[in-house]
Amino acid sequence: MSPLLHVKNVETYYGNIRALGGVDVMVEPGEIVCMIGANGAGKSTLMMTICGSPQARTGSVIFDGQDITRMPTHEIARLRIAQSPEGRRIFPRMTVYENLQMGASLDNLKYFNEDIEKIFTLFPRLKERQSQRGGTLSGGEQQMLSIGRALMARPKLLLLDEPSLGLAPLIVKGIFAAIKKLNEEEGLTVFLVEQNAFAALKLSHRGYVMVNGQVTMSGGGRELLANPEVRAAYLEGGHH
Numbered sequence: 001m002s003p004l005l006h007v008k009n010v011e012t013y014y015g016n017i018r019a020l021g022g023v024d025v026m027v028e029p030g031e032i033v034c035m036i037g038a039n040g041a042g043k044s045t046l047m048m049t050i051c052g053s054p055q056a057r058t059g060s061v062i063f064d065g066q067d068i069t070r071m072p073t074h075e076i077a078r079l080r081i082a083q084s085p086e087g088r089r090i091f092p093r094m095t096v097y098e099n100l101q102m103g104a105s106l107d108n109l110k111y112f113n114e115d116i117e118k119i120f121t122l123f124p125r126l127k128e129r130q131s132q133r134g135g136t137l138s139g140g141e142q143q144m145l146s147i148g149r150a151l152m153a154r155p156k157l158l159l160l161d162e163p164s165l166g167l168a169p170l171i172v173k174g175i176f177a178a179i180k181k182l183n184e185e186e187g188l189t190v191f192l193v194e195q196n197a198f199a200a201l202k203l204s205h206r207g208y209v210m211v212n213g214q215v216t217m218s219g220g221g222r223e224l225l226a227n228p229e230v231r232a233a234y235l236e237g238g239h240h
């Protein structure tokens, strides 16, 4: 089986500042894989590099057998990589329903009603609030909306940038359970980056650890959860 996503020795710069220093990541079809790391480690930069903005200066990003390293962002999106970006970026003045509409791609309009019902089944809260403006939702509801909007694109790969950020543990549990369900029932492939190492590693089949733009460790989700170095750096005293 060839990987769905293969990030190979990628370096990404902001001007002269190197944010990613030779990152290798592989995600197989049907896997949930996470990258954990502290503030400023380069997690969002990695997500954005996969989406082509900023582009990798060296190395390559291969998706579904195709080299997408130099592809413009909108073309990458058409290959059905969808992301829920850092900060959720929902449209605050649009309703929940309109936000979901924005995520649908023109190629899939015939599935529109079916897809939106699926998202309402996954997140019943969004159905209840479908006529409400996005900006009036709670943080957890906005995260559900951001994921729902990404799912409207019928992604082959779902990218999530810190889905747990700022949310109460119980809300995080609910959202992560929904991601797990999508993965188990539909085989959706997910790559997420998180500071919340405990929740992310518990959800993921495999994980990577990023420090200062470089991968320092990788392994099974459970294996990393039990790893003393990971525990000391990311779990002990952290949010469980």
Ligand SMILES: Nc1ncnc2c1ncn2[C@@H]1O[C@H](COP(=O)(O)OP(=O)(O)OP(=O)(O)O)[C@@H](O)[C@H]1O
Binding pocket: 014, 017, 019, 037, 038, 039, 040, 041, 042, 043, 044, 045, 046, 086, 195
């Ligand atoms: N637009 C930018 N211009 C210059 N430097 C940037 C820019 N965006 C990020 N950086 C720097 O690149 C490094 C990686 O940042 P990045 O946002 O990828 O980290 P992160 O792991 O997502 O952090 P957080 O957990 O806070 O979201 C940091 O040193 C950051 O200051």
Ligand SMILES: [Mg+2]
Binding pocket: 043, 044, 045, 086, 161
């Ligand atoms: Mg970030």
